[in-house]
Amino acid sequence: MTAALLPTSSALYERVQRIIPPMEWPAFSGDVEAILKLKRERDAVILAHNYQTPEIFHCVADIVGDSLALARRAMEVDAGIIVLAGVHFMAETAKLLNPGKTVLIPDSGAGCSLADSITAEDVRLMRRRHPGVPVVTYVNTSAAVKAESDICCTSGNALAVVESLGVPRVMLLPDEYLAQNIAAQTDVEIIPWQGHCEVHDRFTPADIRELREAHPGVTVLAHPECPPEVVAEADFAGSTAAMSDYVRRHRPASVVLMTECSMSDNVAVDHPDVEFVRPCNLCPHMKRITLANIRTALEENRHEVTIDPLVADRARRAVERMLEV
Numbered sequence: 001m002t003a004a005l006l007p008t009s010s011a012l013y014e015r016v017q018r019i020i021p022p023m024e025w026p027a028f029s030g031d032v033e034a035i036l037k038l039k040r041e042r043d044a045v046i047l048a049h050n051y052q053t054p055e056i057f058h059c060v061a062d063i064v065g066d067s068l069a070l071a072r073r074a075m076e077v078d079a080g081i082i083v084l085a086g087v088h089f090m091a092e093t094a095k096l097l098n099p100g101k102t103v104l105i106p107d108s109g110a111g112c113s114l115a116d117s118i119t120a121e122d123v124r125l126m127r128r129r130h131p132g133v134p135v136v137t138y139v140n141t142s143a144a145v146k147a148e149s150d151i152c153c154t155s156g157n158a159l160a161v162v163e164s165l166g167v168p169r170v171m172l173l174p175d176e177y178l179a180q181n182i183a184a185q186t187d188v189e190i191i192p193w194q195g196h197c198e199v200h201d202r203f204t205p206a207d208i209r210e211l212r213e214a215h216p217g218v219t220v221l222a223h224p225e226c227p228p229e230v231v232a233e234a235d236f237a238g239s240t241a242a243m244s245d246y247v248r249r250h251r252p253a254s255v256v257l258m259t260e261c262s263m264s265d266n267v268a269v270d271h272p273d274v275e276f277v278r279p280c281n282l283c284p285h286m287k288r289i290t291l292a293n294i295r296t297a298l299e300e301n302r303h304e305v306t307i308d309p310l311v312a313d314r315a316r317r318a319v320e321r322m323l324e325v
Contacts, residue, residue, distance in 0.1 A: 009033045012059040018272060019054045019265050028055045031291035035060045038298040044081035046294065047074060047094060050240040051260040051286040052085050058269055060294065061085060066241040067093075067139045068154040072323060074098055083297055084305075085289045087112045091305045092143045096316045106293035108303040110285045114140045114225075117195030118174035123148035126171055130191060135171045136161055137318065138178060140197070143307045145174075146315035152322040155224045156239035158182050162190070164325045177201075181224045181231050199281045200225035203258050207279060208233040211256055215277050219252035223259040230258060247271055260286065 009029035013020070020028070032055065039046065039062075047070050048061035057064055063073045067090065074082065074094045081102045084091035089112055091105040123135060123145055137149035138158070146152055153161040153172075159182050162170050170188055172179040174195030183190040203226050211218060221243045222234035231237045236246055243257055244267050254275035257264050261280035268276045296302065307315070 007036065009059075016054045016058050016269060019269055028059070028291055031295050032059050034295050035291065035298065038295065042081055042298055043079050044083055044298060045077055045079040046083045046085055047077075047090075049086035049090060049286065050244070050266060051262050051283055052266075052289060053262050053287070054265045054269065055291055056085050056289065056294065057262070057266045060291065064266075066154065066156060066239050068156045068239070069241055070094070071097065071139065071154070071319065075323075077101070081298075083294060085294060086110070087115075087283075087285050088305075089115045089140055089142060092307060092315075093139060093319060095305045095307055096143060096146075096312055096319055099312065099316075102301070103305040104297045104301065105303050105305055106290070106297040107288040110288040112140055112285055113198040114138070114175055114195050115142055115145075118145055118193055120144040120148050122193070123173065126173065126191075126193070130169075130171060133169050133171055133191065134165050134167060135173065136165075137173050138175050139319070139322075141174060143311050143315040146318045147311045148314075149173075149318045150321070151325075152318045154239065154322075156241055157322070157325060158224070159185055161322060161325050162186060162188050175225055177227050178224050180228045181237065184228065197225045199260050199283045200258070201227070202281050203227070203230045203279075205229050205233045208258070211277060211279065215254055215256070218254045218256055218277055219250070221246055221255060221257050221259075223257075226258055234258065243267070247274060262286070 009032045013025050045062040047063045048057050074097045082094050083104045084094050087110045095103040134150040137152050139152050139154050171191040173193040176192045176194050179190045179192035220234045222231050222237045224237050256277040260283045264276045264278050
């Protein structure tokens, strides 16, 4: 791409002008233009999760989506450098699928409460407690945990992964609520772990009832990391990709997404005719990623993600097996 073909920050602002006030844009525009230039100079692409803020998601990212989409599309990347605008386990997954590429995460402290809830030794303990039962591990885990697993899953394909194994019992780790919500949809016995996402754990059925009272007719979409009683109160439950697709297909007059609040901002950009009611639960880890540290990552090659080769080989098999389902 030549410099003349690079989009300008003003052209990109037109896309997000309903979400980002004009007075805020000058604080972003310099970094946006620098990042666009650095991506071209360094042969880099930016992968951004749906929970990233709009100035990242819509203005500098090359590939966007939920964990499953990012995992799949990471394998198609031709660029030599991948910058993962998301949390650390996502950067590890990108590295697992692209071992020969440089993978950078703009803030090495961008972790995940769910990933932190389980260790590789915990998985080994569960195997001893339930010998012969396959381990399905949510991608929201470290590479070390994935390496102890038979197969990975995301919230978007967990049911399909569980049922693909053709066994009567599986362990689905570490999200307890995802395990319970999947158990309600299958005859397979699900053995859970008591891990929770600090964002989705805060939603309650009372929140939904209050929203319905304040906004009559609102459509409620919930993420399956929410407690089962929240999912039961919702009109639809699914991954962030499934929520976005629901809005696109059904065009509800008003909608609330029971998930991280930047998701609503990003979906709203493409749906000006839909009113988005925003109960805002922020992920403090996702919000550690900013335009400024994306720019620094590209300028200074930080922070590079590395994985022990012995761990990586085993973890990669679990991720690749998921992608085959």
